[in-house]
Amino acid sequence: MATSCECKIGPSILAADLSMLGTECQRLMECGADYLHLDVMDGHFVPNITFGHPVVKCLRPKVPGVFFDMHMMVAKPEQNLIGVLTFLTALQILIPTPRFRGRLDSPKVHWSEGSLVRKVWVEGMTDAGANQFTFHVEATDDVIGCIRKIKEAGMKVGLGVKPGTPVSALVPYIELIDMALVMTVEPGFGGQKFMSDMMPKVQYLRQRYQDLDIEVDGGVGPSNIDVVAEAGANMIVSGTAVTGSDEPRAVINRLKQSVEEALQKARLER
Numbered sequence: 001m002a003t004s005c006e007c008k009i010g011p012s013i014l015a016a017d018l019s020m021l022g023t024e025c026q027r028l029m030e031c032g033a034d035y036l037h038l039d040v041m042d043g044h045f046v047p048n049i050t051f052g053h054p055v056v057k058c059l060r061p062k063v064p065g066v067f068f069d070m071h072m073m074v075a076k077p078e079q080n081l082i083g084v085l086t087f088l089t090a091l092q093i094l095i096p097t098p099r100f101r102g103r104l105d106s107p108k109v110h111w112s113e114g115s116l117v118r119k120v121w122v123e124g125m126t127d128a129g130a131n132q133f134t135f136h137v138e139a140t141d142d143v144i145g146c147i148r149k150i151k152e153a154g155m156k157v158g159l160g161v162k163p164g165t166p167v168s169a170l171v172p173y174i175e176l177i178d179m180a181l182v183m184t185v186e187p188g189f190g191g192q193k194f195m196s197d198m199m200p201k202v203q204y205l206r207q208r209y210q211d212l213d214i215e216v217d218g219g220v221g222p223s224n225i226d227v228v229a230e231a232g233a234n235m236i237v238s239g240t241a242v243t244g245s246d247e248p249r250a251v252i253n254r255l256k257q258s259v260e261e262a263l264q265k266a267r268l269e270r
């Protein structure tokens with residue numbers, strides 16, 4: 001399981017007090033987090049809803065410089081309506097009726113440098129200050145188009161698989177992405193039980209892609225971090241175990257220690 005990757009602990013804010021998201025994120029960073037894993041759910045790809053780019057935009061100045069890994073649990077992450085709106089813009093120029101203007105002035109539509117842009121997932125997140133856009137291979141028929149769009153927007157690309165999806169679904173895209181995400185719960189909710197039978201997916205990836213960032217997400221905490229680390233994951237998402245603890249710093253340290261030891265062992269074996 002040789003690798004030159006670095007250990008990074010990214011608490012999920014899903015189980016935090018979302019009414020105080022800024023303060024919670026600051027607290028997690030002060031406790032030793034390396035990045036923040038922000039769970040975006042749309043009620044379609046998963047049966048739950050959290051928040052979108054307007055919240056991320058407000059959060060950005062509260063934790064400047066912190067790496068935001070946006071876990072986009074959304075259907076059609078590549079979706080935007082710019083093409084449709086360009087057409088509407090042309091029509092609006094031709095037919096500037098008050099009714100038409102009313103539609104174009106709806107809060108869902110933003111005027112930008114004279115052209116209409118409806119900010120949907122990728123554009124919205126990059127504008128909000130996100131650093132990485134992690135989406136699911138199951139969520140789109142156009143994985144490559146989505147990867148291209150994320151890169152053009154200036155963000156890193158993460159690509160994930162749900163528990164029921166074979167890890168081979170990631171293989172055609174590995175050279176195009178920055179991080180592979182292996183879910184160890186069914187996405188949608190925090191506080192679920194860790195699925196240890198997902199570890200062969202992590203081992204498979206690490207054996208073949210030594211320098212790939214591999215993130216594991218779902219039910220991870222001190223009780224199972226050793227198997228996650230030994231399998232070869234170097235980016236660890238942990239929600240309930242960190243935010244629900246009276247000692248979040250100690251939990252983060254414990255996760256870090258396990259992953260760093262496994263990485264060190266792997267480097268010596270290299």
Ligand SMILES: O=C(CO)[C@H](O)[C@H](O)COP(=O)(O)O
Pocket residue numbers: 012014015037039071185186187188189190191192217218219220237238239240241
């Ligand atoms: O993506 C997620 C759920 O879909 C969360 O990031 C994940 O579940 C982390 O929370 P916990 O550690 O409590 O399981």
